[in-house]
Amino acid sequence: MQIKQTRDTMSEIYCDALRIRNTVFVKEQGVPFELEVGSPVDEAHSVHFVGYEAGNALATVRLLVDPNDKTHALVQRMAVLKEARGKGYANALLQQLLEFSKKSGLTLLTLHAQLSAKDLYEKFGFEVQGEIFKEAGIDHITMTYDKFTE
Incomplete structure (x- = not known):
């Protein structure tokens, strides 16, 4: 798997990210488009x-x-197309994201995991914080990662 990254919301890579997110979150899971995309400022940053x-x-x-x-960040919008699930793509993305985060000087990552993805994040060292809550009508749990010095 080749992993590309961008901050450019006019790039083909970003358009590919939006297409995947739209397919998984909006079409498959029924999340309203406005909630999925969220703030244009967040997308741009x-x-x-x-x-x-x-x-x-x-x-x-x-x-x-x-x-x-600038030492804290949110991990958001993890999505894998249905036909590609179970092939290690989420693992590869998380590994790359953690390496990038460490090189960038981040010390704490936080995410809202869908319960179905909790085990994946735990495998990478994320820890559950708090109780289950609903986000876009789907059960989630807050998880954090702070193992950059280990």
């Missing part, structure tokens, strides 16, 4: 990672650094 196989965009995740604390 995020690093968007997209995984490709044979030129096809199959998986994506975004990293949004906290504008008030």
Whole structure:
């Protein structure tokens, strides 16, 4: 898998990320488009990672650094197309995101995991914080990662 990243919301990579997110979150899971895309400012300030196989965009995740604390970031919008699930694409994206985060000087990552993805994040060292809550009508749990010095 080849992983590309961009901050350019006019790039083909970003368009591929949006297409994957629209397919998974809006069409498949029924999340309203306005909630999925969210703030244009967040989109513009995020690093968007997209995984490709044979030129096809199959998986994506975004990293949004906290504008008030440049050592903290949110991991958001992890999505893998249905036909590509179970092939390690989410693992590859998370590994790349963690390496990028460490090189960027981040010390804390936070995410809202869908319960179905909790085990994936735990495998990478994310820890559950708090209780289950609904986001866009789907059960989620807050998770954090702070193991950059280990």
